[in-house]
Amino acid sequence: RDSLVIASSYSGGTEEPLNAVKQARQKGAKIVGICAGGKLADWCLANHYPVLIFDTDNNPSQQPRMGLGYSIVGQLLLLNQVGILKISAKNIKEIIKYLSFYDQQFGVSNQGIDNLAKQLARQIESRCVWYVASEHLTGNAHVGANQLNENAKRFAGYFVLPELNHHLLEGMQNPQSNAQNLLFVLFESKFYHSRNQKRYQITKQVLDKNGIQHFDYVGAGKNRLAQVCEILVFTSYVSFYTAILEGIDPSPIPFVNYFKEQMKT
Numbered sequence: 643r644d645s646l647v648i649a650s651s652y653s654g655g656t657e658e659p660l661n662a663v664k665q666a667r668q669k670g671a672k673i674v675g676i677c678a679g680g681k682l683a684d685w686c687l688a689n690h691y692p693v694l695i696f697d698t699d700n701n702p703s704q705q706p707r708m709g710l711g712y713s714i715v716g717q718l719l720l721l722n723q724v725g726i727l728k729i730s731a732k733n734i735k736e737i738i739k740y741l742s743f744y745d746q747q748f749g750v751s752n753q754g755i756d757n758l759a760k761q762l763a764r765q766i767e768s769r770c771v772w773y774v775a776s777e778h779l780t781g782n783a784h785v786g787a788n789q790l791n792e793n794a795k796r797f798a799g800y801f802v803l804p805e806l807n808h809h810l811l812e813g814m815q816n817p818q819s820n821a822q823n824l825l826f827v828l829f830e831s832k833f834y835h836s837r838n839q840k841r842y843q844i845t846k847q848v849l850d851k852n853g854i855q856h857f858d859y860v861g862a863g864k865n866r867l868a869q870v871c872e873i874l875v876f877t878s879y880v881s882f883y884t885a886i887l888e889g890i891d892p893s894p895i896p897f898v899n900y901f902k903e904q905m906k907t
Contacts, residue, residue, distance in 0.1 A: 643669070643670040643671065645666075645669075645671040645672065646671070646672045646673075646674070646724065647662065647663065647666040647671045647672065647673045647674075648674055648675075648676065648717060648720060649662060649663045649666075649673065649674070649675045649676070649677075649682060649686075650675075650676040650677070650713045650716070650717065651675075651676075651677045651680070651682050652677065652678055652706035652709055652712065652713065653677065653678060653679075653680050653706060654675075654677035654678055654679045654680020654681055654682035654683050654684075655680040655681050655682070656682075657905070659675075659682060660681055660682060660685065663675070663682070663685060663686075663691075667689065673686070673691045674686075674691060674692045674693065674694070674720055675691065675692070675693035675694070676693070676694045676696075676712070676713055676716040676717065676720070677693065677694075677695060677696075678695065678696055678697070678698050678712070679695055683695050694716050694719075694720065696712045696716065698712075703893060705792075705893060705895075707788065707789060707792050707793070708878075710785070710874065711741075715734065715737070718734075733867070736867070736868075737867065737871055740863065740867075740868050740871035740872065741871050741874075741875060744871065744872050744875040744876065745875055747875075748760075748875055748876055748879040749879065758859065758876065759876050759879035759880045759883060760879075760883055761857075762827065762857050762859075762880050763879075763880050763883035763884045763886075763887055764883075764887065765825065765855070765857055766796070766825055766880075766884050768823075769822075769823055769824060769825040769855070770796070770797045770798060770799075770823055770824055770825070771787070771790055771796065771797075771798040771799075771825050771826075771827060772787075772798065772799055772800065772801060772824065772825070772826050772827070773786045773787050773798070773799075773800040773801075773826075773827050773829065773877075774800070774801050774802075774803055774806060774826055774827065774828045774829065774845070775800070775802065775803070775828075775829040776802060776803045776804070776829075776831075776834050776835075776838045777831070777833070777834055777835070777838065778831070778833065778866040778869065778870060779829045779831060779861065779869060779870065779873060780802050781870070782829060782870060782873040782874060782877065783800035783801070783802070783829060784800050785874065785877060786798075786800065786827070786873070786877030786880070786881075787799050787800040789877055789878060789880075789881035790877075790880070790881045790884065792881075792892075792895055792898070793881035793882060793884075793885050793892035794881045794882075794884035794885040794888065794890060794892065795885070795888075795890055796884060803838060803841055803842065803845065804837075804838060804841050806845070807841055807844075807845065811845070811848050814848065814849065814852040814854055815852060820852065820854055821852065821853035821854055821855075824854050824855070825854075825855050825856070825857065826849055826854060826855070826856040826857070827856070827857045827859065828842060828845070828846065828856055828857070828858050828859065829859050829861065829873060830842050830858060830859065830860045830861065831860070831861040831866075831869055832860075832861070833861075833865075833866050833869070846858065859873070859876070861873060
C-alpha cells in the first residue's frame with residue numbers, strides 16, 4: 643500500500659503493464675500511467691488513476707523505440723511531482739541542450755573522424771555486440787542492445803559490471819570463434835565508484851588475453867544526467883548506422899509483429 647507503481651507503455655496496449663496495474667490495484671498500491679492512449683489510458687481513467695497521455699507528433703517514425711523521450715521525461719516529471727526526485731525547468735532545458743549537442747556530435751551531418759558512433763558501426767561489421775555498463779549507465783546498455791536488435795536486426799545483449807566479473811570472464815574462452823564473432827562495448831565514467839573504474843581496466847586486460855575486440859567509450863558529460871543523454875544518442879545512432887551499412891531498413895520489425903499476432907490467438 644505504500645508502493646508507487648508506474649505503468650509505462652508507448653502504445654498503451656502492452657500486455658505486461660496492463661496486467662501489472664491490475665495486480666497492483668488488488669494489493670492497494672498507488673498507480674500512475676504514462677502512454678499515448680490505448681487500453682492503459684482507458685483503464686487508468688476508468689479506475690480514477692492519474693495518467694500522463696502524450697501525443698506522438700514529434701515521433702514521425704511512430705516506432706516506440708524512437709520515442710523514449712516521452713517515457714523518460716514523463717517518469718522524471720512524475721517522480722519529481724511525488725518528491726522522489728528534484729527536477730526543475732532548468733534541468734529539463736539542460737536535457738534538451740545535451741540531446742541537441744550530442745545529436746550534432748553523432749549525427750549524419752558530422753562526417754569527421756571524431757564521430758564515434760560511425761566509428762563503432764564500422765567496427766561492428768559481422769560481430770555480435772555486448773554492451774557493458776555500471777551504475778547510472780546500466781539502463782543505457784540495456785537500451786543500446788535493444789536498439790541494435792530492432793534497428794540493425796543484429797544479435798546484441800548487455801552485461802552489468804561488476805556482476806560480469808563473477809562469471810563471464812571464464813566464458814570468454816569458448817567457443818574459440820569468440821575472438822572473431824564478439825565485440826564488447828564498454829561504457830566508462832569518471833562518476834563510477836573507484837573500484838568499478840578499476841574493474842573496467844582489468845576486464846579489458848582479460849578481453850585482450852582472450853583476443854576479443856572491445857570498443858571503449860568514456861562518458862564526456864559533466865554530470866550523470868548529461869552522460870545518460872549522451873550515450874542514449876550515441877547508441878541510437880550506432881544502431882542506425884549499423885543498419886545502413888548492412889543495407890537494412892531499420893523501421894520494420896516483422897518477427898516482433900509476428901510474435902504479437904500469435905499471442906492474440
